[in-house]
Amino acid sequence: MDKTERLFAVMDALRRHRRPVTAAALAEEQGVSVRTLYRDVRTLIGLGAPIVGEAGVGYMLKPGFFLPPLMFTPEELEALVLGSRWVEAQPDAGLAGAARNALGKIATASPEDLRERMKDTGLWPILMRGGASAPVPVLGLVRRAIREEKALLIVYSDGKGQPSQRDIWPVQLAFHEGKQLVAAWCCLRQAFRHFRVDRITSASATEARYGRKRAVLAREWREEWARLYPDSVQASS
Numbered sequence: 001m002d003k004t005e006r007l008f009a010v011m012d013a014l015r016r017h018r019r020p021v022t023a024a025a026l027a028e029e030q031g032v033s034v035r036t037l038y039r040d041v042r043t044l045i046g047l048g049a050p051i052v053g054e055a056g057v058g059y060m061l062k063p064g065f066f067l068p069p070l071m072f073t074p075e076e077l078e079a080l081v082l083g084s085r086w087v088e089a090q091p092d093a094g095l096a097g098a099a100r101n102a103l104g105k106i107a108t109a110s111p112e113d114l115r116e117r118m119k120d121t122g123l124w125p126i127l128m129r130g131g132a133s134a135p136v137p138v139l140g141l142v143r144r145a146i147r148e149e150k151a152l153l154i155v156y157s158d159g160k161g162q163p164s165q166r167d168i169w170p171v172q173l174a175f176h177e178g179k180q181l182v183a184a185w186c187c188l189r190q191a192f193r194h195f196r197v198d199r200i201t202s203a204s205a206t207e208a209r210y211g212r213k214r215a216v217l218a219r220e221w222r223e224e225w226a227r228l229y230p231d232s233v234q235a236s237s
Contacts, residue, residue, distance in 0.1 A: 003040075006030065010040050011049065011061075020058030072106075080122045086125040090175055092139040138203045142182055145170045151187070151208040157199045164188070168195070169210040171217045181199060183221055185210075192221050 006029050013029055014021070027037040043057060045165070053059035072080070076106045080103070087099040107118055126222060159162050168184035180197040210217065225232065 005039055007044055010037070010044065014059060014061045017060060020053050020060045022058045024053060026059070033230065037165070051097065076125055077117065077135070080148050082125060085123075089098075090139075090141075091127060091134060091136040091180075092175075093135040093137075093145070094140045098114075128151045134199060135197045136180065138200050139149045139180060139199055141203050141205055142170050142173050144205065146214065149210045149214050151206045151210065152184075152203055153206055154195070156195055157201055157233075159196045162199060166195075167206070167208070168193075169217060171214060171221050185212075185217055185221075187211075192224055 009030055010026065010064060013026055014174050023034050023037045023041070026154060028033045030037065032040075038055060041051060050062035051059050052062055084099040084103050088096045141152060144150075149169075151167050154168060155163050156166055165188075168182070169186040169187070170184045171181040174181040174183065182195040182197060182200075184193060184195060185191075185227050186193040
């Protein structure tokens with residue numbers, strides 16, 4: 001890897017981290033010495049990159065900074081296309097449309113027109129269910145609640161078909177074959193619960209804020225999940 005590629009790689013690494021990351025961690029990730037990493041950071045700062053931090057503490061990009069369009073590696077492009085096609089096939093109309101638009105923007109905003117390459121990467125998601133899924137409007141409500149940290153009022157049927165009304169604070173939304181699951185703090189039970197979307201018979205947004213920051217709730221939920229299911233694997237959210 002030449003120096004220019006290395007500098008871009010350091011910027012990409014900093015963009016992935018939302019908190020300060022040490023030079024040692026960056027150097028290990030890039031496969032270079034700490035001394036080289038320090039030199040690369042100084043070079044980037046000299047070129048105008050908005051990097052804040054210092055040796056021994058850690059570095060990060062200033063909030064609000066966006067890198068200009070860059071070329072994608074074949075593997076990066078395949079990952080983007082495969083992931084977007086999987087999202088397009090989900091019963092969340094809003095996310096499906098966003099995935100299509102995102103692929104279009106990626107193709108046209110890159111220095112090289114990638115549309116032809118994106119038409120056939122040779123990778124397609126296979127969804128094991130019969131026919132196309134009808135849109136599920138509640139998914140959009142859940143995503144909005146997560147973004148805005150505002151409670152949802154739902155009517156939920158348990159395994160015996162008994163309905164109950166709940167105020168919930170959605171924390172995570174999981175998609176798997178043919179099913180969607182909402183991990184949320186249930187104000188009725190005063191505990192984390194997992195709600196199958198197909199059992200939510202009605203849902204409405206409220207203006208009530210979560211009682212705690214979603215970041216705090218998400219951390220508590222992950223800790224509880226890891227305690228209850230130590231052999232499970234969670235994807236990054």
